[in-house]
Amino acid sequence: MNLLLVEDQAMVRGALEALLNLEDDIQVVACASNGLVAKAYLAEHAGTIDVIVTDIQMPELDGIGLCLLVKQQYPDIPVVMLTTFARAGYLQRALDAGAVGFLLKDAPAERLAMALRDVAAGRKVIDSELALSALGSRQDPLTDKERQALKLAQQGLNTAAIGKKMCLSQGTVRNYLSEAISKLQANNRIDAARIAAEKGWI
Amino acid sequence: MNLLLVEDQAMVRGALEALLNLEDDIQVVACASNGLVAKAYLAEHAGTIDVIVTDIQMPELDGIGLCLLVKQQYPDIPVVMLTTFARAGYLQRALDAGAVGFLLKDAPAERLAMALRDVAAGRKVIDSELALSALGSRQDPLTDKERQALKLAQQGLNTAAIGKKMCLSQGTVRNYLSEAISKLQANNRIDAARIAAEKGWI
DNA sequence: CGGCACTTGTGACAAGTGTCATATCAATCG
DNA sequence: CGATTGATATGACACTTGTCACAAGTGCCG
Numbered sequence: 496m497n498l499l500l501v502e503d504q505a506m507v508r509g510a511l512e513a514l515l516n517l518e519d520d521i522q523v524v525a526c527a528s529n530g531l532v533a534k535a536y537l538a539e540h541a542g543t544i545d546v547i548v549t550d551i552q553m554p555e556l557d558g559i560g561l562c563l564l565v566k567q568q569y570p571d572i573p574v575v576m577l578t579t580f581a582r583a584g585y586l587q588r589a590l591d592a593g594a595v596g597f598l599l600k601d602a603p604a605e606r607l608a609m610a611l612r613d614v615a616a617g618r619k620v621i622d623s624e625l626a627l628s629a630l631g632s633r634q635d636p637l638t639d640k641e642r643q644a645l646k647l648a649q650q651g652l653n654t655a656a657i658g659k660k661m662c663l664s665q666g667t668v669r670n671y672l673s674e675a676i677s678k679l680q681a682n683n684r685i686d687a688a689r690i691a692a693e694k695g696w697i
Numbered sequence: 698m699n700l701l702l703v704e705d706q707a708m709v710r711g712a713l714e715a716l717l718n719l720e721d722d723i724q725v726v727a728c729a730s731n732g733l734v735a736k737a738y739l740a741e742h743a744g745t746i747d748v749i750v751t752d753i754q755m756p757e758l759d760g761i762g763l764c765l766l767v768k769q770q771y772p773d774i775p776v777v778m779l780t781t782f783a784r785a786g787y788l789q790r791a792l793d794a795g796a797v798g799f800l801l802k803d804a805p806a807e808r809l810a811m812a813l814r815d816v817a818a819g820r821k822v823i824d825s826e827l828a829l830s831a832l833g834s835r836q837d838p839l840t841d842k843e844r845q846a847l848k849l850a851q852q853g854l855n856t857a858a859i860g861k862k863m864c865l866s867q868g869t870v871r872n873y874l875s876e877a878i879s880k881l882q883a884n885n886r887i888d889a890a891r892i893a894a895e896k897g898w899i
Numbered sequence: 900c901g902g903c904a905c906t907t908g909t910g911a912c913a914a915g916t917g918t919c920a921t922a923t924c925a926a927t928c929g
Numbered sequence: 930c931g932a933t934t935g936a937t938a939t940g941a942c943a944c945t946t947g948t949c950a951c952a953a954g955t956g957c958c959g
Contacts (some may be wrong), residue, residue, distance in 0.1 A: 497924095509806020517715055579706065585767050604711020640936085651888025653915070655798065667937055673917055683916075683945085686853025689768035842906085855945070869907050875947055885915085885947080 496520055496615050499536065501527045501549035501561065502577070511548075511607075518608045530556025534564060541569050546611055547651040551578040551585055559592050568595035574615045577607070582695025583629040586621070636697045641675040644668055646697045649688035698722055698817050701730045701738065703763065704779070705752035713750075713809075720810045732758025736766060743771050748813055753780040755788055761794050768795035775816045779809070785831040786897025788823070798822040837898040844875040846870055848899045851890035 498515060500523050504510040512523045524543060527533035530553060537544065541679070547565060551558035562574045575596030576589045596614045599622050610620040613683050639646070647657045657670045672684050681687035684690060690697045702725050704710040704714060713727045726745060729735035732755055739746065749767060753760035764776045777798030778791045791799050798816045800809060801824050812822040839847070842863070848858045860870045874886050883889035893899045 505800040505805050506779070506800075506802040506809060510709065511718040512710040513719055513806070546841065555743060576871045577708070598708075600706040603707045604715070607708060608758055612892040612916085647892075649887070651884055651891050657917090664938055666939055670937085673919090673922070676917075682853055682855060685851070689851075689853050857945095866908055868909060871946070871948090872907080875949090878947075 496609060497522050497524045497543055497545045498525075498611070499525045499527065499547045501530065501553070501558070503528050503553040514548060514604055515528070515608065515611075515657040521608060521611060525592050529553040530558065530561035530564070535560055536608060537572075544572055546552060546614055547572055547574045548577055548607075548611070549574060551576055551589065552580075561586050562589065562594050565697055569599060569613045575610060575620070581622075581628060582693070583623050583625070583632045583665060584635055584695025586625055586629050586695075586696075587635070590621075596666065597625065597664065602680070627688055632694060635694070636678045636689075637696055638657045638671075639690065641671045641678075642691070642697050644671045645675050645684070645688045645691055648684040649692065649697070698813060699719055699724050699726045699727065699745055699747045699754050700813070701725075701727045701746045701749045702894050703732065703735045703749065703755070703760070711818065716806055717747070718816050723810060729858065729893060731755040732760065732763035732766070739767070739774075739860060740769060746771075747776055747823045747839055748816055749776045750809075750813070753791065754782075755777055763774060763779055764791065764794040764796050777812060777816055779821070783824075783830060783838070784895065784897025785826050785834045786826070786837055788827055788831045788897075790834070790897075792823075792837065792885075796875060799827065800824050801827060807896060834896060835852040837893075837896070838880045839877055840873075840899060842899050843880075844893070847877050847886070847890045848891055850886040851899070 498521060500512055501509060502511060505528065508526055508528070512526060514519050517521050525536050525540070527536055533549070534556065547557040549561055556577055564573055565574055573595045574593065574597065576594045576596050577600060578585055579600050581599055581601070586597055596610050596619065598620070599612055602622060614618045643661060644657055647660055652660070654665045654668050658665045661668065676684060676687045679687045680689045681690055687696065700723060702710060702714055704713060707730070710728055710730070712729060727738050727742070729738055735751070736758065750878070751760040760778055767774055769777055769807070775797045776795065777800065778796045779800050779802060780787055781802050783803070788880055789801055798812050798821065800812055800822070804824060815822045833862050839865050845863060846859055849862055854862070856867045856870050860867045863870065876891055878886060878889045881889045882893045883892055890899065
């Protein structure tokens with residue numbers, strides 16, 4: 496089984512490579528530090544790759560974006576997501592993007608090789624801990640505008656600055672944030688942003 | 698060289714173990730998922746450990762706390778910090794705690810083994826990228842109260858709630874936050890909390 | 900002792916925020 | 930066509946936050 500490993504932290508990338516290469520039936524044939532690098536590699540060598548293992552949070556092009564791209568251009572290559580954070584929103588978006596595997600870095604190292612074998616055999620692999628928590632928590636109730644406004648508020652921008660960035664009036668921004676605060680049952684915009692981030696919604 | 702590896706994410710822990718065990722002169726003799734587990738192991742087998750490699754952010758007892766404890770109880774065992782985030786405050790605190798090595802997970806995997814050999818030989822190893830950024834950025838200008846108030850503000854608590862938690866009047870809390878905002882040249886409490894977090898100050 | 904720094908608190912004011920009712924406009928649907 | 934819907938905007942109001950000046954209390958140093 497020939498792998499493309501995509502992970503932005505060099506040390507973790509190298510360590511995972513060493514771990515996976517210990518398995519007789521698994522070979523890491525290429526590594527990439529983000530989605531764009533992976534994309535460039537695939538453009539040349541897509542035929543040599545059986546499975547892609549990718550982190551979600553990465554600079555340039557993240558794991559979700561890479562997955563969408565792979566599904567579109569190389570629909571036969573399965574993508575396994577590997578992430579630090581057990582956020583229901585991530586799982587949702589990864590599955591929507593066509594990922595067939597979803598593992599937490601909290602899971603035991605052995606599970607990664609097992610998951611890859613399952614995926615290569617055509618099965619889907621979802622981290623059970625996360626699947627349970629995803630079932631238990633509600634879906635993302637936010638609209639795109641609300642999400643974007645929250646994200647900017649989280650960075651410390653005030654209503655005026657958010658309005659400028661989003662090409663909206665201050666009043667409209669306040670309406671969006673007020674909606675988001677109420678939907679998330681938060682006390683204020685900071686609280687709302689924190690809650691949304693925790694769920695993986697922003 | 699016998700290592701104790703402390704890292705909370707199981708998959709990363711397993712992968713680092715595999716990576717390090719590939720080196721002829723390095724042997725991971727024990728792993729721990731947080732500082733408390735490491736402490737318990739050391740209580741039994743401290744004599745068998747030459748170097749400790751530990752993550753900084755961990756539940757229960759973090760890398761800084763573990764380092765302080767090791768320096769106190771087993772002053773001859775060197776501690777190497779390994780962290781995801783290039784924050785000057787972390788480096789500062791790690792060095793204050795007596796760490797003799799400080800590496801980023803962003804660094805190439807080979808550097809870890811090299812660093813361990815340097816440390817075993819009595820040298821200190823500081824990630825150069827981080828050392829530069831630490832020199833470039835100012836020290837933490839916040840008082841304890843300001844730090845604590847910022848941390849609570851970051852969680853979405855309002856002035857009244859922060860006051861309750863800290864046993865202070867609302868006015869005093871506002872004074873602290875106002876001071877912090879001005880010291881960090883932020884626009885508001887959210888911005889200030891974000892800046893402080895980025896530097897590793899809260 | 901007097902002076903000094905530090906912590907905590909108050910009051911006042913301006914600016915920003917949260918909520919709500921409502922208006923406008925374009926797009927959509929029956 | 931009229932009705933409905935969604936996105937955007939406005940204005941009003943109460944509340945929260947940011948800033949500042951200042952005061953009272955504590956502990957410390959010379």
